[in-house]
Every structure is written in structure tokens, then in C-alpha cells.
Amino acid sequence: MQDSQENVSGRSRMTGQQGEEMASDFLKKRGYKIIKRNYRTVFGELDIIAKDGETLVFVEVKMRSQDRFGAPQYSVDLKKQARVGRVALAYLSCNKTDSCACRFDVVSIVKNLQGVHVELIQNAFELSPVQ
Numbered sequence: 001m002q003d004s005q006e007n008v009s010g011r012s013r014m015t016g017q018q019g020e021e022m023a024s025d026f027l028k029k030r031g032y033k034i035i036k037r038n039y040r041t042v043f044g045e046l047d048i049i050a051k052d053g054e055t056l057v058f059v060e061v062k063m064r065s066q067d068r069f070g071a072p073q074y075s076v077d078l079k080k081q082a083r084v085g086r087v088a089l090a091y092l093s094c095n096k097t098d099s100c101a102c103r104f105d106v107v108s109i110v111k112n113l114q115g116v117h118v119e120l121i122q123n124a125f126e127l128s129p130v131q
Contacts, residue, residue, distance in 0.1 A: 019063030020047055023107040026118050032057065043086040048107075055101045058088045060124070063109040073108040073121055085127045102127075 024034050032050040039046040048059035060080070062072035076084075084104065092102070106124040110117045 019061050019107075019109050022063070022109055022111075022116070022118065023059065023061040024048060026107060026120070027059065030120070039087065039091060041087050041090045043090055044083040046084065046087050046091065049091065052103075055103055056092075056097060057103055057105050058084060058091075059105045059107055060084055061107045061109070063111065065110075065112050071108055071119075072110060073106045073119070073124065076106050076124065081125045088127070 020037060024037065027048070027050055028034065032052050034048060034050050035056075036049040037047065039049055046058050047061040048057075050057045050059060060076050062075055064072045081104070088102065088104070091097075092100075103123050104125050104127070106121045108119045108121065
């Protein structure tokens, strides 16, 4: 049983890495400058930190092989938004960039037999005052 759990976990990690690579390429083609990938703190992880012009963008990447349970971006619920917000605040504090313009984007990727569909949702959510 443990082997199958490790396989699922390993597959998820590979899918996540593949999704982040695809998202990074997608964002670069749209003029974003990737600053950091997989930024980790005790609060959690940010998939991608990038610059879009003068705006610092915190990007959450969601990838699925099907949309049976809804589009990938719908899994960025309020709990996930709060976690991403806390990590973003930690990044801003550690990098002394807390006065710059920021936003939260989501890159949604569906990769299945029909092909790959990538969607960018800019300003996907705002930082809640109750983080």
C-alpha cells in the first residue's frame, strides 16, 4: 500500500513540476520575467514569483488531466488564497519590497488527450485583510 501512495505522490510532484515549467514558459512568452520558482517558507510555497512590467506577481499554478471536477483554477479556494497571501507577505517582508505594486494570478492548465489548454487569470484574487 505504501508503494502505491509513494507512486501517487511522485506522480503528483512530477505533474506539478511539469505544470510549473509549462506555466513559466507561457508567462515568459507574455513578457513576464520569472524571479523565483517554488519559494518556500514555514507558511507554505509560492509556485512562481514574477514581474509583469513594474508589478510583482505571485502565481499559483494548477494543472489537471481532466476537468471533471471543474476547471483547475477553481481549486484555489479561500483557504489556498490565504496561504498564498501569507507566503507572499513573508516574501515581501524578507525582500524589503513591501511598497511595490503586487497582484495574484493563477495559471490553469488542462492537459489531456485533446491537447493542452493554458489559461491565465490575472488578478485572480486579492489579499484578504484577515490573513
